[in-house]
Amino acid sequence: MSSILLLILLMAAVTYIPRLIPLVYIRADNIPQKVKTFLSYIPYAVLGALIIPGGIFGIPNKPWISIIVLAAAALISWIKNSIIITLVLCIVLAWGLQIL
Template structure:
């Protein structure tokens, strides 16, 4: 077999395994409250792990990114809507970008 065909088959296998394993492992209903509560937070943790590092690289300046993130976290903790949180952090980055 050629190198390209072997590489494509390996990539297909590596992509297919993470999709099939959860279905084959969790066929029965999960009864443990601990595991259920853990699995409820996994999507949020994955989303945070994927987006949080890019927040600091998005502006090109760590200080403005830090201020924008702090304002977003404060507004979100206060229960503001997603639009307010996004606009507040964008305005903070723009304003701090003038000074830093």
């Protein structure tokens, strides 16, 4: 087995196990309300933390273009709630700004 295959299998294992364990042991009816509130905030927090600071360096060595694209993404999805339209327009914008 090549070392890259071993790497892929190990990465898969350490990725899959944390995804599996909570699903095996946790169900809706045995969770207190406070914990439910906490868990309902997790998606917002995850998205916020993924976008900043990582997104500022989304396009290597061009933080200003990345910031403009992020702002455009926020604006477009605010006006029109469509992931596809936002994604297509922003990728075109990012490409255009880099070519200019």
